[in-house]
Amino acid sequence: MQKHIEFKISVSPFEGAKIILSAPNSKEDLVYWEHHLVGDDGKQICTFIFERYYHRTSGRATLTIILENFDGENKVRCITSGSAESIINVDFGASKNFVNWIKDVLKEYILIESEQ
Numbered sequence: 001m002q003k004h005i006e007f008k009i010s011v012s013p014f015e016g017a018k019i020i021l022s023a024p025n026s027k028e029d030l031v032y033w034e035h036h037l038v039g040d041d042g043k044q045i046c047t048f049i050f051e052r053y054y055h056r057t058s059g060r061a062t063l064t065i066i067l068e069n070f071d072g073e074n075k076v077r078c079i080t081s082g083s084a085e086s087i088i089n090v091d092f093g094a095s096k097n098f099v100n101w102i103k104d105v106l107k108e109y110i111l112i113e114s115e116q
Contacts, residue, residue: 005078009076013074026105044069050098051063063095
């Protein structure tokens, strides 16, 4: 199973989504996104799916990003997929590069990071 990266940010999910959408290359790599306000107490969730071609793996990788604040903390989860090549499941750093892109976009808002 692929690991996912989770970190907390200092802005709401909707604010984080605006920052992501204004980032370089975000529109070119964006496959899908949605956002929802859940209930009357300000709970927000945003989901993004990005896809990017990597020459080093001769294939496409996806990055799914979920921003939510359901437990009161603004969290971002990043899940990569499809970046590995062949049976040995080596992606030559493609997934790390993809996650580092979004971490760079949100770097001034990241509070705590954990790898799951």
